[in-house]
Amino acid sequence: MSDVQTSGELELQAEVERLRARVAALEAELVEVQERANASVAEWQERAYWLDRWHLDLNALMRRPGAAELRAAVRVVRDVVRAFRRAKRSLSRS
Amino acid sequence: MSSVCAVIPVKDGERYLDELLDALVREGVDEILVIDSGSRDRSREIARAHGVEMIEIDPRKFAHGRTRNLGAERTSGELICFLTQDATPCPGWLDAYREAFALAERVGAAYGPHLPRLDSSPMIARELTEFFAGFETHRPPGGDGARGPTLQRAGDPSFLSNVNACYARACWQEIRFRDVGYSEDQAFGADMLAVGWVKVYHPGAAVLHAHDYGAIEFMRRYFDEYRGLRETTVHVEAFGVRDTARHVLREVAADRRWMAERGLDRTTRARWSARAASHHAGRRVFSALGSRSQRMPAPLLRGLSLEKRAQSPSAAALNGKHAGAESVEPALADTASPVAPARPIGQKLSGEVYDVIAQVWREGAAPLLQPVPGMSERERLRLAMVIPPFNRGSGGHNTLFQIFTRLEQRGHACSVWMADYHGYARSVWPATLRREIQEYFAPLQGPVYKGFADWQGADVAIATGWQTVHAMLQLDHCRARAYVVNDHEPEFYAASTEHELAADTYRYDLHCIAASPWLRDQLSERYGASAEAFQLGVDHDTYHPRPVAREPATVIYYARYATPRRAVPIGLMALAELKRRRPDVRVVLFGTNEVLDASFPYEHIDVLSPTQLSWLYSEATVGLCLSLTNFSLMPKEMLACGLPCVELAGISAESIFGSDGPLELAPLDPNRIADAMQRLLEDREAWQRRSREGVDFVASHTWDHATDEVEAGLRHALREREREGVTIG
Numbered sequence: 001m002s003d004v005q006t007s008g009e010l011e012l013q014a015e016v017e018r019l020r021a022r023v024a025a026l027e028a029e030l031v032e033v034q035e036r037a038n039a040s041v042a043e044w045q046e047r048a049y050w051l052d053r054w055h056l057d058l059n060a061l062m063r064r065p066g067a068a069e070l071r072a073a074v075r076v077v078r079d080v081v082r083a084f085r086r087a088k089r090s091l092s093r094s
Numbered sequence: 095m096s097s098v099c100a101v102i103p104v105k106d107g108e109r110y111l112d113e114l115l116d117a118l119v120r121e122g123v124d125e126i127l128v129i130d131s132g133s134r135d136r137s138r139e140i141a142r143a144h145g146v147e148m149i150e151i152d153p154r155k156f157a158h159g160r161t162r163n164l165g166a167e168r169t170s171g172e173l174i175c176f177l178t179q180d181a182t183p184c185p186g187w188l189d190a191y192r193e194a195f196a197l198a199e200r201v202g203a204a205y206g207p208h209l210p211r212l213d214s215s216p217m218i219a220r221e222l223t224e225f226f227a228g229f230e231t232h233r234p235p236g237g238d239g240a241r242g243p244t245l246q247r248a249g250d251p252s253f254l255s256n257v258n259a260c261y262a263r264a265c266w267q268e269i270r271f272r273d274v275g276y277s278e279d280q281a282f283g284a285d286m287l288a289v290g291w292v293k294v295y296h297p298g299a300a301v302l303h304a305h306d307y308g309a310i311e312f313m314r315r316y317f318d319e320y321r322g323l324r325e326t327t328v329h330v331e332a333f334g335v336r337d338t339a340r341h342v343l344r345e346v347a348a349d350r351r352w353m354a355e356r357g358l359d360r361t362t363r364a365r366w367s368a369r370a371a372s373h374h375a376g377r378r379v380f381s382a383l384g385s386r387s388q389r390m391p392a393p394l395l396r397g398l399s400l401e402k403r404a405q406s407p408s409a410a411a412l413n414g415k416h417a418g419a420e421s422v423e424p425a426l427a428d429t430a431s432p433v434a435p436a437r438p439i440g441q442k443l444s445g446e447v448y449d450v451i452a453q454v455w456r457e458g459a460a461p462l463l464q465p466v467p468g469m470s471e472r473e474r475l476r477l478a479m480v481i482p483p484f485n486r487g488s489g490g491h492n493t494l495f496q497i498f499t500r501l502e503q504r505g506h507a508c509s510v511w512m513a514d515y516h517g518y519a520r521s522v523w524p525a526t527l528r529r530e531i532q533e534y535f536a537p538l539q540g541p542v543y544k545g546f547a548d549w550q551g552a553d554v555a556i557a558t559g560w561q562t563v564h565a566m567l568q569l570d571h572c573r574a575r576a577y578v579v580n581d582h583e584p585e586f587y588a589a590s591t592e593h594e595l596a597a598d599t600y601r602y603d604l605h606c607i608a609a610s611p612w613l614r615d616q617l618s619e620r621y622g623a624s625a626e627a628f629q630l631g632v633d634h635d636t637y638h639p640r641p642v643a644r645e646p647a648t649v650i651y652y653a654r655y656a657t658p659r660r661a662v663p664i665g666l667m668a669l670a671e672l673k674r675r676r677p678d679v680r681v682v683l684f685g686t687n688e689v690l691d692a693s694f695p696y697e698h699i700d701v702l703s704p705t706q707l708s709w710l711y712s713e714a715t716v717g718l719c720l721s722l723t724n725f726s727l728m729p730k731e732m733l734a735c736g737l738p739c740v741e742l743a744g745i746s747a748e749s750i751f752g753s754d755g756p757l758e759l760a761p762l763d764p765n766r767i768a769d770a771m772q773r774l775l776e777d778r779e780a781w782q783r784r785s786r787e788g789v790d791f792v793a794s795h796t797w798d799h800a801t802d803e804v805e806a807g808l809r810h811a812l813r814e815r816e817r818e819g820v821t822i823g
Contacts, residue, residue, distance in 0.1 A: 023466055031474045034550065035507040041541035045525040052523035 096195065098188060098260075099125035099171030103161050105153065107179030108135040114182050115144040121188035127169050131156040137179070158322075159271035159278030162256065172263050176256040176279075181301040183258075184209065190298030191260045194243055201245075202265030202291030203283070206258050206299025217345075217370050220352040222303070229253075229295040243296040247287060254283030254293060258301040265291050276322020307400075309372060313380040314400035320384030321399070333382035338375060345374040447515050451564045451595060459567035459602065462574065462815065469553065469573060470812035474505045477808065478552035478569075479578075480562040481510060483518040486534045487701050489727050490580040493609065493630060493800075494558050495535035497578075500801040508540040511549070513565040519544065554808045557604065559583065560596035567602060576811040577604040578804065579625075581724040582616050586659060597621070605814060607807035612749035613724045624814070628804050629750065630727050631797030636704045637734035639789070640712035645680065647775055650714040650737075652728055653683040655690055661720045661742070662690070667764035668718070670694050672771050679775065684710065711735035715781075716774045718767070725750055729757060730795060733788030738781055740770045756788035 051058065061067060100123045104111060111128075118126055126146040130138055132153035141148045149168065151161065166174050173195065177183070187206065194204035207226035210219035229244055229251070246252075256279040269285050271278040283293065307315055323329045349370040353363045380398070387395060446452070479498055484491040502508040512519060512527060519527065528542040543549075551571025557563040560583045566575060577599070587593040600606070600621035607628055608614040614627040651669060655662045669681050673694040681696040684707075689698050702710065708731070711717065717732040717739040725746040732739040733756055741747045743759035751757045760770040774781050 020467065024468065024472075027466060027469070027472060028474070031472075031476055031507050034476045035474075037550070038507055038509055038540045041509075042528070042539060045528050045541055049525045049529055052525035053529075055521075055523065 096172040096192070097124045097170070098173045098175060098191075099123065099127065099169035100175040100177060101127045101129065101162065101165030101169060102177050102179060103129045103131065103156070103158075103165070104133060104137050104141070104179045105131045105156070106133050106135045107137050108133075108140060110180045110182055111137055111140045112144075114177065114179065115140070115146060117183040117187070118177075119144070120185075121183055123175065123188065125169055125171050127165055129161055129165050131161070157273060158256070158276055159281075160273045162278065163271050163273075166261075166263070166266050173260050174263055174266060175260045176258075177301065178257045178303070181208065181257050181303040184300040184302060187299050187301065190243075190296045190300075194260070194294035194296040194299065195262060197243060197294055198245055198292055200290065200292050201262065201294055202269070202286045203254060203259060203261045204243075204294040204296055204299060205254055205260070206296050206301065208255070208257055208303035209300050211302050215369070215373075216349050216353050216356075216358070216366050217373050220349055226295075226297070230297055243294050243298075246293045246295065248290070250287070252280065252283035252287055254279045257303055258299065260299070274322060274325050276318050277325070278322075280323065309369070309376065311400060312373065313376045314398060316377050316380040317384040317387070317398045318400050320381040321387045322384075324385045324387070329385065331378075331381040331385040333378065338378045341378060342371055342374045346370045448564075448591075448595065450513075450515070450568065451598075454564045454567050459575075460570040460572075462572055463551075465573060465812070465815040465818075467816060470809045470816055472553075474507065475553040475808070475812075476507045476551070477501060477554055477556060478509050478511055478550075478572075479556045479558060480513050480566045480569075482559040482561040483512060483514050483516075484530075484534070486530075488534075490559065491531075492535050493580060493727065494578065495531055495538060496631060496633070496797040497801045497804050499536040499538050500797060501805060502539055504801075504805070509550075509552075510538065510540060510542045511546060512542065512544045513546075513562045514544065515561060515565075554811055556808070557599070560592075560599045563599035563602065563604070564595075574808075574811040574815045575604050576808050577606045578807075579606050579608045579613060579617060581609070581659075582613060585723045605807065605811040607804050610725050610746055610749055612746035615749070626803075626807050626810065628800050628807065629795050630725075630730060631800040632727070632730050632734045632792050632795050633704065633797065634734060634793070637708050637711070637731045639736040640709050642709065642712050644715055645713050646715065647676065647678055648680045648682065648714045649716045649718060649771055649775075650682045650684060650710060651718040652685040652720075653690060654685045655688055656686065659722045661722050661762070664762060664764055664767070665718060665720050666690070666692050668767035668771070669696070671764050671768035675768065675772060676775065682710075682714070707731065708735055711737045716740065716771050718771060720767075721745065721747075722762075730792050733757070734792045736785045736789050738774050738784035738788060740767060740774070751791070756784055756791045758784060 045052075050056075062071070100118050102111075102114065115126065126144075128137075128141040128146055128148040130141070130148060130150045132150075138148065138150070147168075149164075151164070155161075162176055165176070173191065175191070190206060191204050195201045207229075208222050210222050214222075229246075230242075259279060265286055268289070269282055269291070272281045272285075274281060286293065320329075320331050323331075346367055350363055350367055353366060358366070383390075383398065387398070390398070477498075479494065481491065481494060498508060498510070510528075510531070514520070522530070522544075524542050524544050527544065528538065531538050531542065546565065546569060549569055549571075552569075553573045555566050555569050555572045555575050557566040557575070557577045559580070563577065579600075583596040583599075584593045587596065600617055600623045603624070606614070606617045606623045606625035608617055608625050609628060609630055611627045614625045617623040617625040649669065649672065651665055652660065653662050653665060654660045670693050672679055673681065681694065682699060683690060683692075683696055684699040684702060687700050699710070711732045712735045714737055717729070717737045719726070719728045719732065719739055720742050722742070722745060725741075729739045729741055729747075738756075738758060740758045740760055743753070743761050747757055747759055751759075753759065758770045758774055760767045774784065
């Protein structure tokens with residue numbers, strides 16, 4: 001009876017230890033994830049410094065009326081410039 | 095069935111008064127009261143011929159709200175209908191009102207549409223029709239397809255019009271019309287909804303109504319209307335040339351469509367189009383002028399106002415301009431309040447400044463996460479520090495970031511969160527805040543957040559000033575909370591809300607990590623808080639004796655007048671006394687951009703960088719730095735540069751330096767402070783001893799050591815949670 005009890009206690013103890021180790025691993029993982037998240041946000045804040053400094057929210061800006069049209073117009077101009085350069089290159093080659 | 099009375103204010107209203115009174119009799123109104131304010135036409139005769147009750151008032155005492163209150167007082171019906179003299183009820187009008195009041199509990203008022211008369215201009219006809227159509231709702235499916243009444247509660251449009259409205263007497267008695275020149279009905283609508291009454295728009299309660307004004311009169315009426323709206327609802331009509339042009343084009347096009355749909359011929363349409371253009375343009379201009387009439391001179395106001403009002407009735411009552419008029423009626427004299435009407439103020443903030451505190455008091459702190467065994471001993475912790483807004487040179491923030499960046503360097507996952515009740519940092523976005531922290535204080539690597547929308551939880555949430563504690567208490571997913579206390583902040587304020595709120599922060603069982611033994615004792619003895627102390631560090635890379643000769647007899651004084659706890663008037667008195675005794679002493683005031691008035695000549699230096707300060711401390715002979723609360727960094731930094739310093743005795747300095755340590759202590763007495771400075775200036779041996787002992791004493795006071803102590807405090811907070819809580823495993 002005593003042997004059975006001792007063996008049960010030992011098993012329980014081992015299970016507790018296993019769970020403790022698992023909790024510790026999860027805790028460490030949580031810190032790791034938090035640190036990565038912090039680093040990502042900090043990196044983004046480093047990059048966005050001048051946008052924040054000048055209060056520029058590009059998403060809001062591009063939602064304003066005319067922004068999409070302006071972007072389309074820039075694209076058209078870009079295509080024209082590229083076409084012109086291509087034509088110039090091909091002419092200079094020939 | 096409820097008894098119904100009708101009140102009609104009249105002035106020169108003969109044109110429609112006869113048919114109006116006939117319609118009221120036809121509808122079955124029990125009691126009709128006409129209030130005449132000086133008609134010169136047949137209005138009074140018509141009223142008498144119909145046998146209705148009539149009272150006459152001095153036209154100078156007429157005001158839309160005041161006069162209607164008088165009418166309600168002089169009648170007794172349970173439902174009080176207000177009509178204007180040119181509004182004729184259509185058949186079914188009264189039945190519709192009765193139906194409206196039966197629709198729900200607490201219906202306080204009802205109103206119906208104004209239908210254009212046959213000779214109304216197309217602009218007015220369209221405007222009335224489209225405007226009231228906006229309030230209509232469809233009857234439920236299976237009904238007869240006609241449009242039905244609409245219940246309007248708080249949050250719905252507050253529109254109400256005394257051209258054609260009906261009030262429950264109980265509601266009128268509770269709210270009453272404001273004593274305003276115009277828009278008393280709009281004000282009533284807003285007031286009644288705000289206190290829980292309901293109103294009803296009923297399309298069946300219609301009147302024929304038209305304003306018979308010429309073009310100029312229309313404009314002047316709009317001027318009055320928007321002036322009234324400004325007085326009652328603080329509405330200001332926007333105005334811009336391009337907007338107005340667009341508005342006029344849009345409205346004229348709509349008028350032309352309206353006329354075409356009703357079969358008007360081309361010539362008539364063209365004629366009315368020209369009139370419509372001037373009507374809509376003039377309306378915009380005069381509405382905008384009416385909204386901005388407060389600063390106009392009285393003669394101009396009279397000229398622009400259709401009612402020739404130079405000031406609001408309440409203002410007239412206040413200055414007594416009409417109070418002495420011989421023809422004042424007793425009833426009116428009773429109703430003309432000498433109190434100016436309360437000015438409604440729109441919502442400016444999303445919540446009260448300290449709303450978060452009220453929430454904590456109401457709901458308590460957010461529950462903490464269950465503790466995990468061994469969490470206080472884990473090598474790396476998730477730490478979130480909540481800070482108040484800061485300025486360059488803030489000593490408290492410097493302490494926080496010196497420590498926090500070192501915790502970061504030790505591998506803890508650290509983030510910074512700003513609580514900004516007052517919006518001091520409203521215009522600074524998070525990435526800018528982060529850069530400012532790096533530039534002003536220390537090289538923070540982690541992210542900086544404003545507000546808590548992105549809150550992610552933490553092992554320890556750390557409050558760092560009284561303004562941050564209540565916000566921090568609301569944060570969830572925390573294992574423990576701690577409070578880094580830089581000073582006894584209630585003493586920053588006189589008897590005030592802030593004083594009480596700051597004291598309140600020490601009563602939430604937060605483990606306090608105090609910036610001196612004196613402060614620790616204050617927290618535990620006065621508030622029963624769990625507290626331990628840390629020693630402020632010194633940046634010895636910056637603050638050390640510089641290779642420069644000390645100037646003879648130079649006293650430097652940290653004269654930050656804007657910080658009352660610095661006792662600057664006492665310091666100036668002490669320096670004045672010293673200058674009286676030793677006119678040769680050079681006095682330099684620093685640490686503030688404000689040039690102070692003093693009774694002695696001195697030199698002024700603005701706020702300096704840490705490196706500049708270290709040179710200043712290395713050149714001077716004596717430093718003076720007073721604090722009425724907790725000891726600050728500055729004396730330690732002076733000592734680190736070999737500069738003996740005078741501080742106040744009997745407050746906090748002894749808890750760090752002892753009573754005869756490296757600091758020269760003096761009681762809060764200008765003469766005794768002057769004695770201490772004079773001693774250091776004249777006793778070479780004493781100066782050398784203080785200088786040497788100071789450098790030695792602060793050598794061990796480093797930010798790394800301070801970080802050790804604070805980290806121990808944070809782990810203590812976690813350990814306490816482990817002890818008190820249910821554990822896993």
